[in-house]
Amino acid sequence: MSAPACEPQSNGSIVYVVDDDASIRDALSNLLRSAGIRVETFASTAEFLSQPKTGSASCLVLDVRLQGNSGLDFQRQLVETNTTIPIIFITGHGDIEMSVKAMKAGAVDFLAKPFREQDLLDAVSSALQTDIKRRELERQSSNLHADYQSLTAREKEVMTLAVKGLMNKQIAGQMNLSEITVKIHRSHAMKKMHARSFADLVRMAHALGAGNS
Template sequence: MPTFTSSKPSLINAQVVFVVDDDEVLRLAVASLLRSVGYNVREFSDPNEMLAHSLAAVAGCLVLDVRLQGYSGFDLQHRLSQSGNRMPIIFITGYGDIPMSVRAMKAGAANFLTKPFRSQELIDAVHDAVAIHEDYVEKQRAIESLRKRFECLTPRERQVMGGVVSGFLNKQIASDLDVSEITVKLHRANMMRKMHVNTIADVVRAGHQLEMS
């Protein structure tokens, strides 16, 4: 059994954390601990129930036992990965060994805790995992916003942006597109306005985020 000690509650804006463990005592203890520091916890004994939950796509972290009744935590990790769900996973187990932890981490686990573990270890692991996930989600939102702005560009403006991202000068882009340099400048100005960027460096950065080069 992990050792749970008291911890001072903190403000965490109620990020959603899933706990999957078929050991009811441990599951309730972990859920209670995480709720005590402000997390919005959903607990499950069955992985399939977790996958079907309405918050599965937005949860910030999953605390998962490696060995479940008739199920492997690694199987669930694989299913989440295959579905494109990037929820960070913290594995907990009473039967951990180095090969098992290496396997989990190579497959993308955020952490691997062996019972008994201190309550603060789990709190810290969840805090770090949620922070990493929030950063990922924020970056994805920024990229999606860029994509929407990019979709508003005309075909010619996209071509000009591609040239700028590739490091070409206006005259080189003009030659490549068989238009005047003035026309390229006009398209570039319109492109930058629609993309909400102010400098060429901003255009290049946006292009790299959109994987234009």
């Protein structure tokens, strides 16, 4: 039987499957591949951890009841090590308590076997989109901090005072500078921060925590 349709992940995204049942791994791999999704399978969490990752957007389809380290224990381990990856739990022995624990710890979905193929594909699509958005926000934040660090000390001070609402003349008096010098520093700060408007600069400053005190 052919797999239900799912939008192909052409952006390099990948799904990792961890299940100690080879038949389940094969079935999930075939399903995901038939929907145009890259997938790698692992028989244990240790095997998953030992495999180098691509750095692409990803999610983890994880069996709750694994031999040795359980899926929930592994989820805790990932949280404790600040490893961020959306997790979709699958189980043949799930109950409400396990589901609640998994979701509270950050799982994006919890599917009890037998589940519909489309339910898994939908969960995977949602999880990958979540990771893509997270990575984009992290990239934007990294770029924002890099831009801010490119400012000189005076440019940072002028930016901080400006976003607090001080006029150029007030900033000049507080910093013992000429008003034209303040305007130059402010202009340089705008350019280096890639701010399209002063409102944009204010938004950036708030994101950085500058000018909040």
